[in-house]
Amino acid sequence: MAILSTFxxxxxxxxxxxxxxxxxxxxxxxxxxxxYKNTFMGYAxxxxxxxxxxxxxxxFFSVFVRLQVPxxxxxxxxxxxxxxxxxxxxxxxxxxxxxxxxxxxxxRFQRWMLVLSGVLNEAIHFVCSLxxxxxxxxxxxxxxxxxxxxxxxxxxxxxxxxxxxxxxxxGTCNLFFRDLERLVSLLVQLLFYLTPxxxxxxxxxxxxxxxxxxxxxAALIVCWQDLFYxxxxxxxxxxxxxxxxxxxxxxxxxxxxxxVWRFAEIV
Amino acid sequence: xxxxxxxxxxxxxxxxYLGSPVGEGFKHLILHLPSQIKALxxxxxxxxxTDVSFDVRRGECVSLIGRNGAGKSTTLSLIAGVLRxxxxxxxxxxxxxxxxxxxxxxxxxxxxxxxxxxxxxxxGLTRRxxxxxxxxxxxxSELHDFIDxxxxxxxxxxxxxxxxxxxxxxxxxxxxxxxxxAVGDARFRxxxxxxxxxxxxxxxxxxxxxHDTGSVSRISDRVALFDAGRLIDIGEPGRIIDAYQQxxxxx
Numbered sequence: 001m002a003i004l005s006t007f008x009x010x011x012x013x014x015x016x017x018x019x020x021x022x023x024x025x026x027x028x029x030x031x032x033x034x035x036y037k038n039t040f041m042g043y044a045x046x047x048x049x050x051x052x053x054x055x056x057x058x059x060f061f062s063v064f065v066r067l068q069v070p071x072x073x074x075x076x077x078x079x080x081x082x083x084x085x086x087x088x089x090x091x092x093x094x095x096x097x098x099x100x101x102x103x104x105x106x107x108r109f110q111r112w113m114l115v116l117s118g119v120l121n122e123a124i125h126f127v128c129s130l131x132x133x134x135x136x137x138x139x140x141x142x143x144x145x146x147x148x149x150x151x152x153x154x155x156x157x158x159x160x161x162x163x164x165x166x167x168x169x170x171g172t173c174n175l176f177f178r179d180l181e182r183l184v185s186l187l188v189q190l191l192f193y194l195t196p197x198x199x200x201x202x203x204x205x206x207x208x209x210x211x212x213x214x215x216x217x218a219a220l221i222v223c224w225q226d227l228f229y230x231x232x233x234x235x236x237x238x239x240x241x242x243x244x245x246x247x248x249x250x251x252x253x254x255x256x257x258x259x260v261w262r263f264a265e266i267v
Numbered sequence: 268x269x270x271x272x273x274x275x276x277x278x279x280x281x282x283x284y285l286g287s288p289v290g291e292g293f294k295h296l297i298l299h300l301p302s303q304i305k306a307l308x309x310x311x312x313x314x315x316x317t318d319v320s321f322d323v324r325r326g327e328c329v330s331l332i333g334r335n336g337a338g339k340s341t342t343l344s345l346i347a348g349v350l351r352x353x354x355x356x357x358x359x360x361x362x363x364x365x366x367x368x369x370x371x372x373x374x375x376x377x378x379x380x381x382x383x384x385x386x387x388x389x390x391g392l393t394r395r396x397x398x399x400x401x402x403x404x405x406x407x408s409e410l411h412d413f414i415d416x417x418x419x420x421x422x423x424x425x426x427x428x429x430x431x432x433x434x435x436x437x438x439x440x441x442x443x444x445x446x447x448x449a450v451g452d453a454r455f456r457x458x459x460x461x462x463x464x465x466x467x468x469x470x471x472x473x474x475x476x477x478h479d480t481g482s483v484s485r486i487s488d489r490v491a492l493f494d495a496g497r498l499i500d501i502g503e504p505g506r507i508i509d510a511y512q513q514x515x516x517x518x
Contacts, residue, residue: 106371108348177293261351
């Protein structure tokens, strides 16, 4: 009897796992199809945006301003692609819950799955843009190192957790303060310039380097640049990125957990 | 686990705070901080539901009737687990399929077939379980010719048909139906009622909200009458429906 009941318990537990996987997959597929249903270029759009930015910045900073950064275009790409993911999540997060209002009002399901599927959607776009980065690396006669095998999944994991936390935080707060969107876009803009993307981390004067650690996204972006541009990760930045990721997950998770039961009332 | 109660409400109340001060946005809150804090202190709750208790036995069909704003839909949302009670306890046993709004999870950009999968999974089935039922769902909805067209090309009646078809093929233990059958045409409504009869025979617990006393008396074992957030009476359909009509006339 005892064996039977444990068997039943594992049965339901494994079904629950399958169910959650399916829920994420279905929501992910929905996002994808909706996004690309009416566009020809689909994937190209998501690559084009950082690509155009990179070209503008490289014209501006390496031709006009003459920043002394070798392989500057590659350096820009290494920061702009992961940043695109960060900023897309911050903007998208405003709508993760709001745009699914009818669903939240009428159906009981794990609402954070909406955020997770949105973040995974961005993650897939990011991974799909890696060939473009590799293309630029090859152009500058660099190539992916063996450490990508563990470092890319590790950084992806850190960023997925971080973005999910950010998404839960912004998504939840935006239900209560509908004009948060404006504030978020301002902050994202601000953080973009406080993150070494168009300039390098070692251009920052000694008095200001604390900004690299205080900025929640800077360490993560530096890690990606280390990987794509320099070829090796810096442990201090990796640890900082992981810490911020945990902090965001905790913060987002707490805010979400405190307020999730009110979603159906206020959405 | 082995009791014969499917749904149990004990002293359930639901309060809302209307006109939440923060609803105006962040800027408004900061700019009008003193008056906002005052408003926050003085806000009064709206009692959507007050001290409601009743049990629904396994396999029973209970209809909720009452005027608009009486608390029927709030009760359904509480049972569905979408809302949380301010006081009291709501217990449910078994998998619930809420039909609070047909096609709530539908996306109008996706095709009918894609929506079947999406909605089925949102309502608690795995993908494999939905796929096993897809043919039956399409069959029941009679939308063969349109199933691969985007939902935005559907008429509202077609969306309802698809929504109902998905919901009734999920084999729920508890089915919650919120006056959704008013939309379909007469033939489809007949079909829906046949389906509900089928659920009754199979022992599915049903909660049905409707203003149509004819279908209420036809389908339910018991009827619950709500007014102004309170459960007035619950019992045999004929008697309660009479009481409801008396009240409506009196009012």
